[in-house]
Each structure stands twice: as C-alpha cells, then as structure tokens.
Amino acid sequence: MNTSVVRGGAPPTPRTSRRFGRAVAVAAVAGLVAGGLVGVAAPAHAADSYTFTNTTNPILGDGSYYSADPAPVVVPAGAAGNDSGKDQLYIYTGHDEAGPSTNDFVMNEWGAFRTTDVEAGEWTHYPSLMRPEQVFAWATSGRAYAGQVVRGVDGRYYWYVPINERDSPASDKFAIGVAVSDTPTGPWTDHAGGPIISQRVPTPNTIHNIDPTILIDGTAPNQRVYLWWGSFSQLRMIELQQDMKTPVTTQRSVTGLTGFFEAAWAFKRNDTYYLAYAGNNAGPTSQCTPANYHACIAYATASSPQGPWTYRGTVLAPVSSTTSHPGILEFDGSWYITYHTADAVGGGHFRRSVAIDPIEWDDTQSPPRMKPVTTTPVRGPDLTPRPNIAQAAKVTVSNEPVPTQYWVKALNDEIVRLNPLPPDMWGTWTGNNPPQQWVQYTWDQPMRISGSQIEFWNDSPQGSGVGVAAPASWRIQYWDLDAGQWADVPDPSGFPTGTRGFQDTGFDPVTTTQVRAVFDASTNGSTYSAVAVEEWKILAAQPESAVTAPAIKVEVGETELPDSIPVSFGAETLRVPVLWDPVRPEDVAAPRTFDTRGTVLGYAAERVVAQVTVVSPDDTDGDETPPALTLTALGSAGGAGWFRSPVRVRVAGVDDRGGRMTIESRVDDGEPVVARDVRSVDVDVAGDGRHTVTATATDRAGNTSAPAGLAVRIDATAPVSAATLNADTRTVTVTASDATSGVAGIEYAIGAGAWTAYTGPVAAPDANRQTVAFRALDVAGNLETARTVTIPADLSGPLTGNIGPVATPTASYTAGWNSVTALNDGTDPSNPSQAQIWGTWSGNRPATQWVQYDWSRPVRLTGTELKFWRDTNRGTGDGVAEPDGWVLQYWDEAVSAWHDVPGASPYGTSTTAFNTVTFEPVVTPRVRATVRANGNGTTYSAVAITEWRVFADDPGAPPELPVTVTAQARCVAGKAYVAVQARNDHDAPMDVALETAYGERSFADVAAGANAYQSFATRATSVAAGSATIRVSGSIDGDDVTTVRTAEYPGVDCAS
C-alpha cells in the first residue's frame, strides 16, 4: 500500500502538499459517496471462491475485481488447510473498489489468489477473506491497506494488517493489528485484542503506522519474530515474542534504505536478509524513478535482521500505477516477485491488479543480487493503423529538467486517463512560471502532417496567473525545411484551449521533421500560470490513393525488412516508417516468395501488404560493380545547416545483385566500425561542433565502393542570455552568448505583451513595476527558455490610494503551496486557490506571524486593510483559523525600530470582509502587519491573508539633482586621507559641498560634467570606515533644489 497522494483517512489533512493535492481532495469526497453506494458489507468467507485460468499478467486482468498490495506466502503440502498434496502459493491482496474517476484508495476488504503452479496459471480467487471491522472490534471499516500473512511459530496463520483505529485520539489513527486462523482462508479472529503498533502502543510514535512485513528467523524451537512497518519515508522495526504479538524490544528506526517511501517486504535467502521497498527518490538521474509520484521497488541487504542495511539498487522499475508494492518469495524452487499495476481492463492508479513474474539471482556477487525484473507480458508496439504519429517522435520541452512530479513521457504515450495524476501529464508548474513554454516533436525523417489533438489539464482558471491553467493562447509551428526556420502551420482551423477532451486543430498539410506547440501562459498581468498537457497527438496527412508496399528482396536467413516504404502525397514521395509483422527464420530459410503485413506510421486506412522474395546470397559470378552508398543525416534540423540534436547518419547501400553488404563507417577520426550482412547502418554523431561521417560498402563479390562522406554540424545547446537592470534609468540591458553556432538574436516582452526583437536597452513604459521577459535564439535555431527580470516601480511621484502592489512583500513564514506575492497581487478572489493566498500552515505554528511591505522610499501612509482566510474553526489549535488580532507597525527610521501606528482605529479579524484601519499619518519605508494566531491553549492555528492593502497620501519625493559621489580612504606618504569626489551629472552648474569628519570644502558653480574633489587630511596613519556627506544645490526646471547624498568609504591603515 503506498502513495504520494492523499490517503483519505490519514490525518493531518495535507493542505496541498504538492500541486495536485487539492484536486485529489475533491475527488476523495466523490469517492466516499461512491463507497456509500456499495451498501451493506457482505460477510466475508472463503466459500465465495472461484477458479480461473490465466497465464498472463495481471493475474486477474478482466476488470471484474481489482487487487492491490500483494503479499505472497507458501502453504506447504500437508500444512493445515492444504490437503492438495502440493505446496500452495497464496497471494493475499487488498481490494481496490474505487470508481473509474475516483482518485482515492477505496479499499474495504482483503482477499487472496491461490495456485499450485504459477506457469499453468490455474488460480483460485477468494475475493473477500477478511474485513477490518468484522475481525477487529476496535477498527473502523475501510482502509484495508497492505498486510501480510505468515505461518507462525505454532503453525497457525497470522495476518498483520493496517487498521484505522476507531476511538484513538492520536493525530494519525492507523495501527497494526494481527488476526489469526487455523487455515489460510480463515475464519480469522483478533489475536491481540487491540493494536500491537499504533501512535500510542507499545511506545508512542508519530509516524504513519501501516504496511507491516514479518520475518520469522531461525529454526525451532529458537525462532525469532521481526516486524517492520511504516510509510512516508519512516520505517520502524521491532522484535516480537514467539506469541507473534508481544514486544521483545522497543521500536527503532531503520536506515540505509536509499529513497525508502513505504511498502517494505522482508525476506531471507540463504544467509542474507533482504528488505525490498517502494522508493520514490525521483529525478532525471535517479536510478529509481523519473517522476516522484511513481515508485520503484528498491532493496537493501544485511547479514542480520537488525541491519545495518546496504542499498543494492532497483529490482523493479516504476509500473503503470503510480504506487508500487513488492512481495518476494521462493515457491516450488523458483523465486517470484508479486506486484501490482494499472494494466487490467479499466485499470487505474486506484484500480490496480496483482501480477507475478520470476526473480532471477546474480549469485556471482556477494551478497547475491536480484536482477532487474522484466515484467510480462512484454508490450509490443500498437499496430493499429491510425493517423497519430506523435508516439514515434522524440520529445523535447522548454522546462528541462521537468519538475519531478511530471513525466514528459506522458505527452505521447497514447494514454489519457479520466483522472490523471501528475505523472500522467507533462507540466511546468514551479513557484515562478515563465510567460511561455513549448513542446517539440522530432521525427527521424520528414513526415506529412495536417492536424493536431491536444488535451490540456488545469487546476486554475485562465487569467488567474497561478497554478496550472490552459494557456491564454497557443499555436503550432513546423520546421520549414526549405527556409530553415520555424513557421506557423498554414491556415489553422483554430487553437482551442478547453480542458475537457481533445482540442482539435486542422491545418494545410506540411512536410517537416519537427513540430512544436508554443504556449503563451495565462496571466493575471503580473504572474503566469503553468501549463500541463496530458497528451498531444500530431495527425499525419493521408495520401490520396492507397499505399502499396514495394516488393522486398531479402537474402536467405535475413529476417529484417526495410524499416520504411515510399508513400506519395501528390508529387511528393516520402519514406515513411513501417512496422512489419516479425519475419521468422523459417520464413526465409530458403528462396521463396511470401506476403507480410505492416503498419505504416500515420497511415490510417489499413495495414499494408508486401511481397517478400527470398534470394540466395551465393550468386556472385561476374559481379564487378561495387554497391552504391547514400548517407542521410537524421536529427532535429536547425537553421543554417545545423542540427539541434545528436544526429543519426543512416548509411544505406544498394548492390546491383540485391544482396547484403559489409559497411564500414566512422565518425571524424574515430575507429572504423564494420557491420557485416547489412543493408544499412546507423552511425550516431553527438556533441556540439562539426563532424564528418565517412563510409564504404563492400558486396559479396568483394567490390568496394568509393568512400562516401557527410558533414554534420551540431549545436544542441541553447544560447544563454543575461539581463542587467539599471534601477536609475529603469532600463534592462540584455546580452547573450552561444558557444557553437552563435547568437542570432534576442527577443523581449514586457508584461503580457508581444515578443519583440531586442535592439537596445528596454525601458519601462510607465511608472509601474514591470516584468520583462527575454530570451535568445542561436543560429542553429535553439531558443532559450524565457527568463524574466523585474523593473521596480518608480515611486518618485505623488502616491495616493493602495500602494501595496508597488511594495516588496515578505513574511515571517509562507507555506510552500501559498504565495507571499498573493498579498499584493491586486486580486481578491471569492474562492481563492492556495496559490492565491498567503498562509502559514505547515511546520511549527507560532503565536504570531507577520507580513511586511517595503517601498524604495519613505511614504506618507494613512490607512490599511486586509482580509483573512480560514478553513478551520477558532479554538482548534489546528488548520487555518481567524486570528485573535493584529496590529500594523511602521519602521521608525529615526530610531531604527518598529512602532505601532499611532491613533489606529480598531483592528477587525474578518475572513469575509476587509478589515479597515485608519491611523495618524506616518512617513516610513516599510510596514508590518503582526498577526496574533488563535489557539486552543496548547497549539496555535495558522493564519492566512488573501489581500493586504496599504493606503498612502504622499506628495511625492522631491526631485533630486543627479550627482555621482565617491569617497575613498587613501594613503599618501604614510598618512591617511579621505578623498571625496562628486560628479555633476546635471545639465547645468551646481554648487557642491563636501563634508567629512576631517574637513569640509565647498565648490561653487561646478560645471555640468565636471567634478568637485578634495582629499581631506586625517593627519593619522589610519582611518576607520566612515562616510562623507555631499550637498549639491542647483536648479531643476527653475526651482532651487538641494540634494544630499552620502558616500561610504572603507577604513585604511597606512602603517601596514
């Protein structure tokens, strides 16, 4: 049993511990309703069993019953309950009863599968052997998660299961109970009369007490009993007495299991102890799983049940369900792993089905290792004729590395789930989302395309600027092979942005190797939502007339057929990949002719039939003609002859006699590679730069072709740009560099505006805060992922009204799923998403929290208002509750201290209306709202605010004379001087006074562009750091203005 998503009954209720928690929580409510419709629980007993035969996985795959969390055990011949005369394998399971669109574990009972011969596949299914509330008087119903059955020291059967304890006051009510029976199929009784493990017994803990696994070690009468359990990355272990329930030791944490998440399974082979478990250490380089909603089965070994444990890698890669769960044992002389998948008819992440496959051991290592499991059945490609060609494309995306909850593979896996979890889609959500994202498909050869189907996913509406939303707009571009650049597809039917079902786009056919979807993220004007796509299909154009496969000639023994055939689209003929039915050796054992069938990529009308002629390779008499060679580069074509990916060069030979050849090839100055009995070889070329592939072909008569060569240029690396903000002029300067093909250009966009070619510093269009996005393009066509830089608001003018939006917000703490920028995003939605509020739920919850606004200059403030948010009642000490109170403080610059604003009107705490406070005007560059959390006497609730406004009535900062000031401490002849310089950056003369602790100097009428300078003697050998004051007086627009500046200088010691 295992998952990264919300387990409905597992408190504390996660508040979107990841981006998808909210959606899951909603689904859980639906699941409870559906569960209620199941009605009265049927009594569980073994008599409901039935027998079926199935030799492929899942064991029961017809969708009639979904089973999860397999726990196998061997019941030996002659043991109680087994009078079959053969050893029996029981696989105990949970029962997944979630509806097809429910994202929660609906599990009310346990059952089992039984067989005496795994290969024969004759199974007896016990759908309902035990329900928690029927055996354990202290249990709630439901939540029948992963358990394990073992034959105890006394020969009886003990079933350790997670139980949701009905009357527990613990924050997490899960416990472990143990049932006992004389037979493997019951009837079961409560062996301990209560939990043997919980957050209260035998000693308190704070973990999620589920997923028990048991190991009985040693031989009679000295057997020892070990129990491991735990989830959410916490594994505990305890030793029990031979009574299978009484603790011998206290519980201890188990370490050394890299990436441990849950679902531990302990077993012993020879002298080595093994712990297999579900791991969720994720990432592009993880040997466990690329997406952290998935799990691999990893394992560790030890020479003792007490450990220490040594991590040994992955035995089972992530399966089709997000969760994974191992059960490993030896049966009938063979080792097996049982696990579950979403592969059954109608299956899903919450409708799993148990599978079984052999485990193979590598006994050359010590301790012996399990080889990675090859799950069965091995899935071949889908041979159904269809227009979609996305599944054959290589996928690249704008947001590498993709956040680990998503899985880029989902884009073109041709699987669309009713209730997708993050790994079922590609997405871009991070804490800071750029204005644009893209997905690109690349095929190895030109394809003719005319349509697209895309399925968007969202959890936020368009225009919210938060979460994941359908893009504001998007478009499809293709690589124009002739022009060598991206172009919009011609005459598109439209680019709809619905989030229910496929969004269809048709366009005039184009021939290309690459296509991309460019998404302009939805925005609220300041922040951008992320984008998520469950599936994106590209539809091939269909030829006017039926495709016929040319006749194929192969040599005796040659089982590989050409991997493409010509397909004509009007005057244009493309070589399109084809998947042929496998050719068996007996088909080509002797010269003959036969028909074979193949599926042409993107050709939807039918499968094609080709006539294959098998010829003898021995006919070489009089052959003096060498083969002809063709070299074709396959890769992501870029501009100016560059490729933007590693390149595969197809070296194809044709011999006049029709036989296979020997092809010798090499890359640059590398070692030649020789391939015999081939018609073509693929040469991989990688690495940015210029490369050359050369090749020769030799036929069976020994005729060798002249060397053929092909130059390949690769630039697969995007350029890198950087922006520099000039805060004074409020301009952004962007520079870019590219190591290989060179920078072709830079683009920028202001706010949600259009992308514009960059020609020089970008100036803010008005006094508001601006977000400038920028990106560079190289000659090869690599487009950098857009970056952004923020130009702060210009606060120099008069300020009135709410100036929260031009403040920089900070807070004492912000929960990971909330946003401190929600405070001043200018929006106050009636039903805000978690990203649209500031909140503090997570971690420890102190008695007070604060939020703060900073402005770039002191502002005269007169009032404030904010609205709180709640999801929990007062007095609970939990959740987010309306606070006890709050106060606004301002930073008193004169004394460098926070003070309450004077003369404040009462502070309200409403969560439904703004709480408005007026006060005597203060002039300050920053204010703080300090909130007193509500509590229950022991703990405090969290606090949350949807929007916070601060009102100004400010005449504006006086104009300032532009002057550049510098102060330095210098040594001259062993004595320290303070040198002060002021440059007149104004367009008219100004008077300058330089003031230091060592003297003052005035200069009248310093000309524009000229300086005032003096070195003031300290008459000492050293000077401490200090500052100089520079007063300049001049005229701006006819008004006399005096500007005072200071310049810091460091200390200097001239004696050293």
Next chain:
Amino acid sequence: MRTWSRKRWVAAGAAGAVLAGSVALQSPAVAEPGDSTDVQVTVDIEEIEEPGVLAMSVAGDSVALAEDGSTLLVRQFVGTLPTVTVTDTRTPEEVPDNAAWAVLGSATDFVGGAGQAPISAGHLGWKPQLIDGGDTGLVTEGEEVVTVLDEPTQPGNNVGLVDQELLVSTFDSGAVAGDAYTVDADLFLRTPADVAAGSYTSTLTLSLFE
C-alpha cells in the same frame, strides 16, 4: 605609493622685516622621478622625454617673508610660495590603474641667524591656491593649514607645516593625464609678539607622490 620627485628650498623669514634669500635659482627646476636628494641643490633641466612622465617643477627656490598683519599679540610674516607646476605627459593608458598624484610639503624649524632661539615649523602655515587645475575639477589644492598659535579652521589643522601637508592633489591621475597644473600658496609665519628679532631660515620641502 612612491615618491616621484622631491624639491627643496629655503624660505627665510626674519623678525624685523629683514628679508634674506640664502639660495637663488632663477630658472625653473625640474626633477626626474626617483630623484630623492635632500639638500639645497640646483638640478639639471632636461627635456621631458617619451614615454610620458609625471614631474614637478617650482618657479623659484626661495621666498622671503615680510611682516604684514601683525597684532599686539602675534607678529605675522607673509609671502607666496613660488608657483608649483605638476606636468603629466603620460597618456591615460600609461597611468597605472587607481593612481592619484599628490604634492606634499613640510618645513623645518626657523633657525636664527645669530643664535636666537629657533621658531618651530608649527608657526608656519599656508593656504594653497590653485592657479590652473584644468576643467575636470579633479585637481584641487589642499586645505589651509594654520599655525599652532591659531584656532583650527578645519579639524586639527592648527599644526603648521611640521609634517607633510597637502599642497595639491588629483582624484584620478588617469583622468587628468596629459596636462599641466599649477598651484601656489600663501605662506604665513605667526610668532608671539616677544619673538627675538633677527634673521631666521627654514627649509620647505615639496614632494610629489603617486
């Protein structure tokens, strides 16, 4: 920081308004970098050669102070420091980064010509006057230094020319290279009214640093 050039001459003052020039050198003196003599000398005049150099010259080698402005309590003798020229023929590229030149001056005690008690250098003050500082504003004369008989006019500046005091300096040699700058200074000797009459001589040393 190193001394580029040092020039020394005599300023003579005499109670009773007697002027005495001990050494007279009529033509301007130019000293080369590294010259660090410490005696009253005549130096060779050489053409400035490429590459450019930073050099200092003084338009005279003696000053006689004359009584002017005495009061009942203080006798004052004044004169003008001969014009000091700092010439920098370097190009900005030849100037080391972050370099800044400065001319400092200090005086010896005034020694009586007839065995009178000496007058300490703390009684000699100056007020530099910039004659030609260019247009940049980056060459500025030093602040006034007053005597031990005065109240300070800048923090701690009533010390006289006992130690090296700033005559002229630049903020940035590189920014002012390729030009010449001139400065002189009002000199004033202030003594108690009961100072012994007679002729006194002091030596004022100017040093160019960068």
